[in-house]
Amino acid sequence: xxxxxxxxxxxxxxxxxxxxxxxxxxxxxxxxxxxxxxxxxxxxxxxxxxxxxxxxxxxxxxxxxxxxxxxxxxxxxxxxxxxxxxxxxxxxxxxxxxxxxxxxxxxxxxxxxxxxxxxxxxxxxxxxxxxxxxxxxxxxxxxxxxxxxxxxxxxxxxxxxxxxxxxxxxxxxxxxxxxxxxxxxxxxxxxxxxxxxxxxxxxxxxxxxxxxxxxxxxxxxxxxxxxxxxxxxxxxxxxxxxxxxxxxxxxxxxxxxxxxxxxxxxxxxxxxxxxxxxxxxxxxxxxxxxxxxxxxxxxxxxxxxxxxxxxxxxxxxxxxxxxxxxxxxxxxxxxxxxxxxxxxxxxxxxxxxxxxxxxxxxxxxxxxxxxxxxxxxx
Amino acid sequence: xxxxxxxxxxxxxxxxxxxxxxxxxxxxxxxxxxxxxxxxxxxxxxxxxxxxxxxxxxxxxxxxxxxxxxxxxxxxxxxx
Numbered sequence: 522x523x524x525x526x527x528x529x530x531x532x533x534x535x536x537x538x539x540x541x542x543x544x545x546x547x548x549x550x551x552x553x554x555x556x557x558x559x560x561x562x563x564x565x566x567x568x569x570x571x572x573x574x575x576x577x578x579x580x581x582x583x584x585x586x587x588x589x590x591x592x593x594x595x596x597x598x599x600x601x602x603x604x605x606x607x608x609x610x611x612x613x614x615x616x617x618x619x620x621x622x623x624x625x626x627x628x629x630x631x632x633x634x635x636x637x638x639x640x641x642x643x644x645x646x647x648x649x650x651x652x653x654x655x656x657x658x659x660x661x662x663x664x665x666x667x668x669x670x671x672x673x674x675x676x677x678x679x680x681x682x683x684x685x686x687x688x689x690x691x692x693x694x695x696x697x698x699x700x701x702x703x704x705x706x707x708x709x710x711x712x713x714x715x716x717x718x719x720x721x722x723x724x725x726x727x728x729x730x731x732x733x734x735x736x737x738x739x740x741x742x743x744x745x746x747x748x749x750x751x752x753x754x755x756x757x758x759x760x761x762x763x764x765x766x767x768x769x770x771x772x773x774x775x776x777x778x779x780x781x782x783x784x785x786x787x788x789x790x791x792x793x794x795x796x797x798x799x800x801x802x803x804x805x806x807x808x809x810x811x812x813x814x815x816x817x818x819x820x821x822x823x824x825x826x827x828x829x830x831x832x833x834x835x836x837x838x839x840x841x842x843x844x845x846x847x848x849x850x851x852x853x854x855x856x857x858x859x860x861x862x863x864x865x866x867x868x869x870x871x872x873x874x875x876x877x878x879x880x881x882x883x884x885x886x887x888x889x890x891x892x893x894x895x896x897x898x899x
Numbered sequence: 900x901x902x903x904x905x906x907x908x909x910x911x912x913x914x915x916x917x918x919x920x921x922x923x924x925x926x927x928x929x930x931x932x933x934x935x936x937x938x939x940x941x942x943x944x945x946x947x948x949x950x951x952x953x954x955x956x957x958x959x960x961x962x963x964x965x966x967x968x969x970x971x972x973x974x975x976x977x978x979x
Contacts, residue, residue, distance in 0.1 A: 716959060724947045724956050729939050770938075773919055800940045 522577070525594040527587045528568055528810055530561050533685045536588045537561045539581050548576045550596065555809065557593070562681030563777055568810040574598045682775040693834050697752075698873040701832050704885040708848050708863045711737075711895040730848065731822050732793035736898045737891050738820055738843055739763050739784045739792075745884040747876050748841035748869075749817045757840065757875040766816030766836065767796065769803045777803050778819050778836065779812040789898050818843065830866035840875035841884075844868040905953060905975045909968060912948045916941045927969040955979060 527537060537559040544556045555567040556576070577595040581587055711733060719727050742749045742763050750759040763785040766778035779802075781787075781795055802808055819842040821833050831844035846866040853862035867888055871881040891897065910922060913935065920935055929935075932942055946965075950956045955978045957965050965971040 719959050724943070724950050727943060727959070729943065731939065772917060772936075797940065797943075801944075804941075 522598065523572065523574075523596050524592040525556070525570060525596050527559070527589050527591045527593055528814075529589045530559075530563065530566055530568075530810055530813055531685065531689075533688045534561055534589060536586055537566075538586045539583060539593060540565060541583055542579060543567075544576050546576050546579055549599070550574060550576060558807065562685045563808070563813055565807050566810055566813060567807050570596065572596060572598065682777075686776065689836060690834050693837050697835050697837060699835060700871050700873045700878055700881065701868060702871070702878060702881045702885055703830060703832075703866055703868040704889060705851075706865050706867050706889045706892055707853060708865050708892065711892045712848070712863050714895040726790070726793075728789060728793045729796075732789060732796050733895065733898065734822060734845055735765060735767065735781065735784065735796060735820060736787070736789050736792045737888060737895075738765065739787075740891050740898060741884060741888040742818065743785060744887050745880060747880050748871065748884055750840060750875075751817070751838040752840050752872055752875050753838050755874075760817040762815075762817065764815050764817045766819040766839075767799060768819060768821035769800055772804055777808070777813070778816060778821075779803055779808050780814075780816040782811060782815065820845065830868055832868055833870045835870055835872055840872040841881075842870040844870065900953065900979060902972050902976050906968070906972045908952050909945075909949065909971055909975075912945050912952070913937075915948070916945055925968060928967050930966050931968060931971070932966070949975070953979070 527539070530537065540558045540560050542557050544550060544554075550556060550570045551573050552571055554570050556570045557568050558565050559568055560566075574596040577597040579594050581591070581593045587593065708730075712730065715728060715730060715733055722728070746759055747757070749763055750757060752758075762783050764780040764782050765784055766780050768776055768778045770776050779799055781792070781799055784792060784795070787795060799808075799812070816836065816839060818839055819833065819836050821831055821842065822845040827847050829849065830846040833842035833844045835842045844867070846868070848863050848865045850861050851864035853860055853864060867885055869881045869885055871878070910925060913925060913931070914920060914922065917935055917937060924935075926934060931937060932939075937945070946957050953975055955975050957974065961974070964974050
């Protein structure tokens, strides 16, 4: 028997709204199953269960704001046979009640054509005098982020996502002694190789340079694992799984860096497929709790529409950030001849408490080397 | 399929990917990706959708010929 609580989906998160249960009492669940959707400053996130069992009791109704750690449901392990009727702790019931009583009253039933929205969105919209119906098309529920965006677009007040980024980045710059390294990588042969690979593929299966670069970074981290992990309790903890957080700009405003989970097990096709899925869900759908909490390093690829090089701010407790700039036609000296080549600036921001420049240098040199023999990335 | 029909299909796909854009903001002669801030992922999604709707796949080597809305219309008309 265990209690499933509102997970922390980031150091800045204090509470979230349970939007929808994906299971009902009596359902069997397996480790990794999505059991509910919650709304946070990062949008609507699917939360997963971390054990096998049966949903014994749901403690919190939908559309309830709950603090991190509030019991949401009781999960009985598959091998426990007796059902327990009482909540596991008196605290659980009390907290749930408290959370429930903090919900703003629901609108009266005579309100014409009620717009679906989360309680937080409704409350905020009322505070700001924004008409919810102006925020939605085709009957989709309105979320807090949309209300805040509407608000933010008119004034300088920050939305929830902006605040979350502000907190994390302030903490990073206050706590982490960064060091920065940069190197120019000749991408000509890698891009040529990719072009040939794509010739045999349908549009759906086409591989973008971003996927090739992520695959190359993951391969490099297998050789230089000291940059893949966390700084916690004054020590570097390496992670066996390589879960690169990929910086993905949202269409309207803001940025999320969800993890490409277990990228070390993906070949280049699987990397592209998973990346496409991640980008699509970040912009148009839903992310999972594990994807916004389990990043082991960050990769920011501003290259597409962007700049020559990026010196990033590390997202704590991670210890490194890889920045990949725009691939540009650049004069390139090879021996005593000069030619024009496709060149990319790769940068590394490292946490100097965890590693030294030597490790960072090894990483960038290895990345360069791997990108010169791209066929090994298949 | 007429050029105008193709143009409407392309505009529909762009608006689906980037719902915050107004149709009037799409300049037929501006670089689609740069002027509308559509990155390589969303651009690939647009080409994938157009391949399904129009039945013409744009190989990577021809990306230079589909950089603006009017170039894209010309390209699809030519390859129908």
